[in-house]
Amino acid sequence: MQYLFHKEAGVSTLLLKGDDHRYIFKVRRHKEGERIALRNLEDEQIYYYKIGSLDKKEAHLVLETSETLEVMAQKKLHIGWCMIDPKSIEKVLPSLNEMGVYEITFILCQRSQKNFKLDIKRLEKILLNSSQQSGRSSLLKLSICSSLRDFLCQYPKSVMLNFSEYKLDNSTDIESMVIGCEGGFTSEEVALFHAKKIVGLETPLILKSESAICAVASKILL
Numbered sequence: 607m608q609y610l611f612h613k614e615a616g617v618s619t620l621l622l623k624g625d626d627h628r629y630i631f632k633v634r635r636h637k638e639g640e641r642i643a644l645r646n647l648e649d650e651q652i653y654y655y656k657i658g659s660l661d662k663k664e665a666h667l668v669l670e671t672s673e674t675l676e677v678m679a680q681k682k683l684h685i686g687w688c689m690i691d692p693k694s695i696e697k698v699l700p701s702l703n704e705m706g707v708y709e710i711t712f713i714l715c716q717r718s719q720k721n722f723k724l725d726i727k728r729l730e731k732i733l734l735n736s737s738q739q740s741g742r743s744s745l746l747k748l749s750i751c752s753s754l755r756d757f758l759c760q761y762p763k764s765v766m767l768n769f770s771e772y773k774l775d776n777s778t779d780i781e782s783m784v785i786g787c788e789g790g791f792t793s794e795e796v797a798l799f800h801a802k803k804i805v806g807l808e809t810p811l812i813l814k815s816e817s818a819i820c821a822v823a824s825k826i827l828l
């Protein structure tokens with residue numbers, strides 16, 4: 607764990623209790639007198655607290671020092687991800703967060719199953735745990751869009767990942783990439799993009815949506 611999230615991080619003293627208390631003292635096994643790092647994820651500060659008085663339910667923390675420490679990818683990548691099974695999203699989301707994806711917009715594409723419902727609060731909790739482990743200083747942003755056409759109205763410079771003579775490589779300057787769901791894009795959706803705004807990967811294999819999104823993120827960000 608690189609830090610503990612606490613919404614009040616930055617105040618001179620605070621109480622640690624509940625799940626945070628159990629994690630720090632039963633899982634991480636910190637002891638009285640030690641120093642731990644906290645973030646509030648509202649600023650780029652990391653706050654170092656000394657563990658003061660400690661009992662079975664609460665711990666009293668005292669702020670010792672702080673510093674500005676931004677931990678993010680060097681590029682900002684926004685991914686428009688056509689909706690797939692939320693269980694699959696939950697499995698790959700921590701990896702995307704650790705690679706430094708800046709934002710994901712889930713798109714209800716024509717081949718997305720309409721019964722899929724996202725629990726944004728649950729996804730944010732997964733991202734929070736991932737950020738505490740990886741050290742990322744701000745959460746990956748999440749949003750939902752009702753169609754690919756509407757998404758392109760908001761992000762007209764977006765590029766589509768699909769079968770194409772143009773290949774994605776490390777030098778490709780892309781800020782927003784659209785990834786399809788299982789079954790890919792319809793011909794109507796493909797027609798929304800100019801041919802030069804459609805790129806492919808250097809592989810003869812068919813990738814699942816979650817494999818493709820990890821390949822794109824690593825290719826652009828790492």
